[in-house]
Amino acid sequence: xxxxxxxxxxxxxxxxxLRRTAYLVCGDWHRADDVVxxxxxxLYRSWSKLDRKGNPxxxxxxAVVNAAVDTGRRPWRREVPASDLSFDRARLDDHADGHADxxxxxxxxxxxxxxxxxxxxLRYYEDLSVEQTAQLLGCSEGTxxxxxxxxxxxxxxxxxxxxxxxxxx
Numbered sequence: 001x002x003x004x005x006x007x008x009x010x011x012x013x014x015x016x017x018l019r020r021t022a023y024l025v026c027g028d029w030h031r032a033d034d035v036v037x038x039x040x041x042x043l044y045r046s047w048s049k050l051d052r053k054g055n056p057x058x059x060x061x062x063a064v065v066n067a068a069v070d071t072g073r074r075p076w077r078r079e080v081p082a083s084d085l086s087f088d089r090a091r092l093d094d095h096a097d098g099h100a101d102x103x104x105x106x107x108x109x110x111x112x113x114x115x116x117x118x119x120x121x122l123r124y125y126e127d128l129s130v131e132q133t134a135q136l137l138g139c140s141e142g143t144x145x146x147x148x149x150x151x152x153x154x155x156x157x158x159x160x161x162x163x164x165x166x167x168x169x
Contacts, residue, residue, distance in 0.1 A: 006047075010056055018040075018060055019032055019036050021065065021125075021126060022039075024109060024121040025064075025065055025114070025117055025121050026068040027110040032068070035064055035067045039063035039067050040060070042063055043056070043059065043060050043063060061122075061126070062137075065118050065122065066137075066138075068114070068118070104158075104163065105155070108158035108159050109121070109155070111154060112154055112155070115147055116147045119147040119151055123144070124152075
């Protein structure tokens, strides 16, 4: 009973953060919910073996990111409806510049490859170090640096393009 109570408390404390991370990595709230549920299920199965004095959030975050990246690799997930890529939809739905800027970033995140997106989200949204990100993704620090740099360049290009469309000269 104590084990289950610890798990429930952990889920209550961390699920919102895990869901945000999943959304930023996969770009879809429904898929983010599925990813988090899968990750929490796997976490529960290994909860008794997990060193909870360490950092169970890091383990859960890794499970979420891995699941989000894996679902992004599946062929049926690569197809994106044209309406989701439309910059005009964001322009019509949002009335404040702050929302438009946020939408530009989220749309631009959607244009990144899954691994680049995971690197950018973990490094700059979750504020993890290069070492922590590499450990979480199971890759080298050099890979994290190169993927993050390429991802940031792609984001800059996509955001500049979106702003040109939103504010024609």
